[in-house]
Amino acid sequence: MTANLHLWLIPLLPLVGAATNGLLGKRFRRNLVCAIALSFSGAAFALGLWVALEFPSLGTGVYRETLAAWMRAGDFRVDFAFYLDHLSLVMLLIVSGVGFLIHIYSVGYMWEEGGLYRFFSYLNLFLFFMLMLVLASSYLVMFIGWEGVGLASYLLIGFWFTRDQAASAGKKAFIVNRVGDFGFLIALFLLIKHFGSLNFDSLFASIQALGPETQGSGLLTSIALLLMVGACGKSAQIPLYVWLPDAMEGPTPVSALIHAATMVTAGIYMIARSHVIFDRAPAAGTMVAILGTLTAFFAATIGMAQTDIKKVLAYSTISQLGYMFLACGVAAYTSGIFHLMTHAFFKGLLFLAAGSVMHALGGEQDMREMGGLRQKIPWTFWTMTAATVAIAGIPPFAGFFSKDEILWQAYASSRGSWVYWLFGLITALLTSFYMFRLWFLTFFGEYRGSRATAHPQLAGQTGHAGHDAQHGHGQIHDSPKVMLVPMAILAVLSVVGGWVSYHHTFENFLAPVFQDALAAPLPDAHPAGPSAESAAEEGGKEILFMGISVAAAGTGLFLAWLLYRRRPELPQKIVQRIPSLYQTVLHKYYVDELYAALFVKPLLEGSSKLLWHGIDQHVIDAGVDGSADAARRVSDTMRHMQSGNVRSYAGWVAFGAALVIAYMVWIGVP
Numbered sequence: 001m002t003a004n005l006h007l008w009l010i011p012l013l014p015l016v017g018a019a020t021n022g023l024l025g026k027r028f029r030r031n032l033v034c035a036i037a038l039s040f041s042g043a044a045f046a047l048g049l050w051v052a053l054e055f056p057s058l059g060t061g062v063y064r065e066t067l068a069a070w071m072r073a074g075d076f077r078v079d080f081a082f083y084l085d086h087l088s089l090v091m092l093l094i095v096s097g098v099g100f101l102i103h104i105y106s107v108g109y110m111w112e113e114g115g116l117y118r119f120f121s122y123l124n125l126f127l128f129f130m131l132m133l134v135l136a137s138s139y140l141v142m143f144i145g146w147e148g149v150g151l152a153s154y155l156l157i158g159f160w161f162t163r164d165q166a167a168s169a170g171k172k173a174f175i176v177n178r179v180g181d182f183g184f185l186i187a188l189f190l191l192i193k194h195f196g197s198l199n200f201d202s203l204f205a206s207i208q209a210l211g212p213e214t215q216g217s218g219l220l221t222s223i224a225l226l227l228m229v230g231a232c233g234k235s236a237q238i239p240l241y242v243w244l245p246d247a248m249e250g251p252t253p254v255s256a257l258i259h260a261a262t263m264v265t266a267g268i269y270m271i272a273r274s275h276v277i278f279d280r281a282p283a284a285g286t287m288v289a290i291l292g293t294l295t296a297f298f299a300a301t302i303g304m305a306q307t308d309i310k311k312v313l314a315y316s317t318i319s320q321l322g323y324m325f326l327a328c329g330v331a332a333y334t335s336g337i338f339h340l341m342t343h344a345f346f347k348g349l350l351f352l353a354a355g356s357v358m359h360a361l362g363g364e365q366d367m368r369e370m371g372g373l374r375q376k377i378p379w380t381f382w383t384m385t386a387a388t389v390a391i392a393g394i395p396p397f398a399g400f401f402s403k404d405e406i407l408w409q410a411y412a413s414s415r416g417s418w419v420y421w422l423f424g425l426i427t428a429l430l431t432s433f434y435m436f437r438l439w440f441l442t443f444f445g446e447y448r449g450s451r452a453t454a455h456p457q458l459a460g461q462t463g464h465a466g467h468d469a470q471h472g473h474g475q476i477h478d479s480p481k482v483m484l485v486p487m488a489i490l491a492v493l494s495v496v497g498g499w500v501s502y503h504h505t506f507e508n509f510l511a512p513v514f515q516d517a518l519a520a521p522l523p524d525a526h527p528a529g530p531s532a533e534s535a536a537e538e539g540g541k542e543i544l545f546m547g548i549s550v551a552a553a554g555t556g557l558f559l560a561w562l563l564y565r566r567r568p569e570l571p572q573k574i575v576q577r578i579p580s581l582y583q584t585v586l587h588k589y590y591v592d593e594l595y596a597a598l599f600v601k602p603l604l605e606g607s608s609k610l611l612w613h614g615i616d617q618h619v620i621d622a623g624v625d626g627s628a629d630a631a632r633r634v635s636d637t638m639r640h641m642q643s644g645n646v647r648s649y650a651g652w653v654a655f656g657a658a659l660v661i662a663y664m665v666w667i668g669v670p
Helices: 009-027 030-057 086-109 116-135 139-157 164-195 200-208 219-234 243-249 252-261 263-273 275-279 282-303 309-329 333-360 378-392 398-412 418-443 456-462 464-470 481-519 535-566 570-577 579-586 588-641 646-667
Strands: 063-073 076-084
Touching: 009 030, 009 116, 030 086, 030 116, 076 086, 076 116, 076 139, 086 116, 086 252, 086 263, 086 333, 086 481, 116 139, 116 252, 116 263, 139 164, 139 219, 139 243, 139 252, 139 263, 164 200, 164 219, 164 243, 200 275, 219 263, 219 275, 219 282, 243 252, 243 309, 252 263, 252 309, 252 333, 263 275, 263 309, 263 333, 275 282, 282 309, 282 418, 282 588, 309 333, 309 398, 309 418, 333 378, 333 398, 333 481, 378 398, 378 418, 378 481, 378 535, 398 418, 398 481, 398 535, 418 535, 535 570, 570 579, 579 588
Parallel strands: none
Antiparallel strands: 063 076
8 A cells, every 4th residue: 555645735835934924024034034934945855855765665656636626627637636746756855855955055144135035935925836846747737847946046146135136037038038038938839739638648649659750840849849849948058048147146156056956957858758759759859969069069169258256157057067968969868857856955055155255245246356365265176166066977986977977968868969979078178177267266376355344335135245345355255154054064965975876776776767768779879788899889989988078078178277376477478369259159159149130139120010009009099099099089079069048959950951951852861
């Protein structure tokens, strides 16, 4: 007999916390607001751990908890239910665990901010919707969480709503994601029309009976491509990536939680969950792999030239999401989810460490104004070092295992290609370079800031950092323990998190979810395994590729050391030799300007000139105002007829009678 896991309690707990702080938090003291937010998010994580402990007792490895027969229309039915398998369990622990750590960090970072109750209410609300998304048993319930995290992201990015940049960034994120969501919705409509269900169990069972669409594109290819459009919006892939760098206008804990560890991985999770569809739509899988490869390389080149510490990490996030897209595109779903997990550890830590650096410097984000901080903020330095080494792909840190697995699968998978591998390898080198560039510029050399104290003028933007500046803590110092403890935990996970791949442990754990993909290779797949090469030769090739990826990471480290530590004058000389290329990369290839010219400006001018001036003023307003003017003129004329003169009235009566008689004569009335 299967125990009742009460999955519905896991998302409900942060929802209660969000409602409590949102409705009553303004009356509470700060410590009570924080206690409420941490209690409910921590309880959700604790319950998630309990569910993980109970999960092995589920014989089938799948648990479904139906709360209500939610929607029925003829034969179509969608239940409001939660779904737990190996994949959703991994996502549950990542979302609730990393989310709880970032809640703790936020207590220190946001302590002096106005509207603290709003911030924690939004943060809990985001956690609720994200948990709904990963525990959904149908696309419809997933879509509720999908749209909900978009709403929560809008609220959190625009938390400092009095700043135009923050408000604009929130709107940009919301609007760009709606473009992707349109594709997601059309895909759901096609699923309803052709399969009559959105429940994962029944829907995937129907699709599994179909063969792969190897001859051009068909229904499943169309559905998969539309799902990919939705994933491109949430996971910031070309061409819908432009919202994520601007989203750095939100508080740093928001960047860590939403734009590194959880929300942006929703698209990856959705594709992995929909693997039954993508397995039978190889053309769509190829498009996913191509987009991921291009995005990873493209964003990495932009990250090389950025000077804002958070913008570097933002483009790094886009690039790492491209790796995950690449893995899903070549049907290496386990590798993609593995990198999703390790990325949550080291990229969440990188953002938190960046916030700690900003805290120490009173809000400074320009790396050119930093330097020499490793002795002043040692805890931040060592934790950020762990995350930097991890993302660079240097063994034995977590990022090495997951990134190396993706590179190998990009080449060796039945859908792989040496082109994917080559671009992935170059991207790995660029990643190592720009991350160690950030590391050297921030922590080594001499302090380059205009003053070695915090910046009071930034107090309104940095929370606790501003509090320190205003109260005379002039020296640069490390963050409080409430911020350092979550960073230390994530640092440990950044070091050892990849070891779960030892003896294919992680791969074997997720195998029941993706066994359909593993058991049904495409007819045109190139031979693999013993029939193509001996196991020894295959293993030797994998070790060779591993060595090449480590060499690429080492090369990136060496170049960063040479340019920003050994010969710091060289970068300026290089820029002077290629000023046009440098400016192009620095301005992010002018993509935002291109979008503004092609889409934003025409829409604004069209809405202003056509909708407002053309339709609103000249049609609607003119019609209403013209009718009113006509009525006024008629009534004015009629008013003058009411003169009070009896002879005038008699004349009008005679005139009317003459008209009636003339009409009767004209039509021949006898």
